Amino acid sequence: MANGRGGSENYAGPVKRLLTGLVLLVLFGLFLFWRIDSPRAERLRAALVDAVVPSLEWAMVPISKGADMLESARSYAQIYDQNQELRRELRQMRAWREAALQLEQENAKLLDLNKVRLDPKLTYVTGVVLADAGSTFRQSVLLNVGARDGIIDGWATTDGLGLVGRISGVGANSSRVLLLTDPESRVPVTIQPSGQNAVLTGDNTRLPLVEFVEVPEAVRPGDRVVSSGDGDVFPAGLLVGQVALGPDGRQRLRLAADYERLEFLRVLRSAPPEPIMSPGELVGPVMPEDLAPDLAEATDG
Amino acid sequence: MGSGRAFELWGYRGLYVGAVLLIVLILMLPFGPSAGRLPGPDLILALTIAWAMRRSDHLPILLVAAAMLLADFLLMRPPGLMAALTVIAVEVIRAREGQWRDLPLVLEWLIGAALIVAIVAANALLLAVFFVPQPTLGHTLIRLILTIGAYPITLFAALYIFGVARASGREGEFGARP
Numbered sequence: 222m223a224n225g226r227g228g229s230e231n232y233a234g235p236v237k238r239l240l241t242g243l244v245l246l247v248l249f250g251l252f253l254f255w256r257i258d259s260p261r262a263e264r265l266r267a268a269l270v271d272a273v274v275p276s277l278e279w280a281m282v283p284i285s286k287g288a289d290m291l292e293s294a295r296s297y298a299q300i301y302d303q304n305q306e307l308r309r310e311l312r313q314m315r316a317w318r319e320a321a322l323q324l325e326q327e328n329a330k331l332l333d334l335n336k337v338r339l340d341p342k343l344t345y346v347t348g349v350v351l352a353d354a355g356s357t358f359r360q361s362v363l364l365n366v367g368a369r370d371g372i373i374d375g376w377a378t379t380d381g382l383g384l385v386g387r388i389s390g391v392g393a394n395s396s397r398v399l400l401l402t403d404p405e406s407r408v409p410v411t412i413q414p415s416g417q418n419a420v421l422t423g424d425n426t427r428l429p430l431v432e433f434v435e436v437p438e439a440v441r442p443g444d445r446v447v448s449s450g451d452g453d454v455f456p457a458g459l460l461v462g463q464v465a466l467g468p469d470g471r472q473r474l475r476l477a478a479d480y481e482r483l484e485f486l487r488v489l490r491s492a493p494p495e496p497i498m499s500p501g502e503l504v505g506p507v508m509p510e511d512l513a514p515d516l517a518e519a520t521d522g
Numbered sequence: 523m524g525s526g527r528a529f530e531l532w533g534y535r536g537l538y539v540g541a542v543l544l545i546v547l548i549l550m551l552p553f554g555p556s557a558g559r560l561p562g563p564d565l566i567l568a569l570t571i572a573w574a575m576r577r578s579d580h581l582p583i584l585l586v587a588a589a590m591l592l593a594d595f596l597l598m599r600p601p602g603l604m605a606a607l608t609v610i611a612v613e614v615i616r617a618r619e620g621q622w623r624d625l626p627l628v629l630e631w632l633i634g635a636a637l638i639v640a641i642v643a644a645n646a647l648l649l650a651v652f653f654v655p656q657p658t659l660g661h662t663l664i665r666l667i668l669t670i671g672a673y674p675i676t677l678f679a680a681l682y683i684f685g686v687a688r689a690s691g692r693e694g695e696f697g698a699r700p
Contacts, residue, residue: 256652353553
């Protein structure tokens with residue numbers, strides 16, 4: 222555009238001032254637009270990131286691979302200790318594996334007796350982490366799967382073990398995962414043995430806060446925390462982590478997902494549960510079909 | 523002669539955009555979580571101010587606006603705000619180019635620091651006015667101090683890595699304002 226003319230002296234004073242004013246107007250206007258209609262502006266951002274980042278992958282891959290190699294070279298120094306530690310852990314794992322196998326058999330038997338059908342809808346798409354937010358104040362990562370792979374905003378993301386975050390912003394070939402540590406992340410969770418509901422609030426530290434617990438005395442460090450499925454944010458029962466006491470004395474969460482190594486993430490395909498539209502029907506003897514065929518259907522199901 | 527100079531000028535402009543892109547790229551590399559770590563300096567801001575103090579003719583307004591807007595979008599910042607504030611700072615520098623060109627380093631650093639403080643303060647103020655959630659005051663201050671500390675480093679990078687020279691040290695074509 223007009224800047225093809227080179228040095229600033231070439232502009233006449235008023236034209237230059239007009240241009241400056243115009244640029245500032247556009248930029249502040251964009252900020253206002255983002256503030257007023259955030260979803261639309263974020264879609265714009267997702268589209269831009271989608272256009273820029275995957276095309277720069279060739280430049281990013283060598284740098285990050287090199288840094289990874291440096292990191293692993295450093296870890297060679299402690300390889301003996303690591304080996305010993307792994308052996309110890311392996312022994313423990315064997316014991317746990319036995320326990321898990323026994324429990325699995327028992328569980329299978331019980332499920333069979335109860336005729337329980339597990340939710341078949343939880344299939345997943347696996348994506349590779351391309352980039353992160355690039356700022357110390359925002360916590361998110363960019364995956365290389367997007368709308369093309371059927372990703373939808375709001376789906377849960379795990380690293381195979383624990384919850385990592387939720388999809389927030391989808392481009393054609395990329396999608397952004399808002400991590401649980403981001404200051405804007407809020408996830409309804411259940412604390413396991415006591416069954417209390419809480420909200421997991423990110424605050425830009427490694428350990429997000431566990432807030433709005435009804436009886437904080439009943440919650441102890443080490444309690445398991447799973448997603449509660451409230452508000453249809455996530456499917457219920459995904460492992461999130463363990464309660465820990467933060468250095469500030471507040472209840473926080475040690476995440477089960479390995480945030481140090483986010484490389485491959487699973488995006489769980491989940492359909493929202495069917496809404497309950499009507500109040501419950503009376504459970505009684507089966508109605509004759511000619512009277513109310515639709516009611517009979519409802520009580521059967 | 524004119525075309526050769528234009529070529530050189532556009533080379534520097536390209537270099538600036540390339541440097542901004544490189545910083546964004548390095549920041550975006552997935553090196554584990556940044557949560558709980560201390561914030562680093564805002565190298566893009568420091569570089570832009572340092573470069574503009576030396577050669578504002580390398581940074582036409584549309585180029586600065588576009589580069590900063592791209593950084594805003596890619597680094598998950600509120601789009602447009604930092605870009606607008608940086609554009610204002612660059613325009614302020616441009617308007618006083620004649621007076622600020624041959625200052626000693628310490629004085630130049632002070633002026634650059636004042637501009638950076640003004641940008642960060644205006645940014646925080648506007649975010650507060652529009653009720654946008656912000657990082658804590660402590661983190662913002664640490665980042666501000668580190669950015670001011672990074673100013674001479676980015677200045678030397680601009681001078682010796684990118685080869686930006688003072689206008690008065692060359693033919694002085696862009697010097698001597700009416």
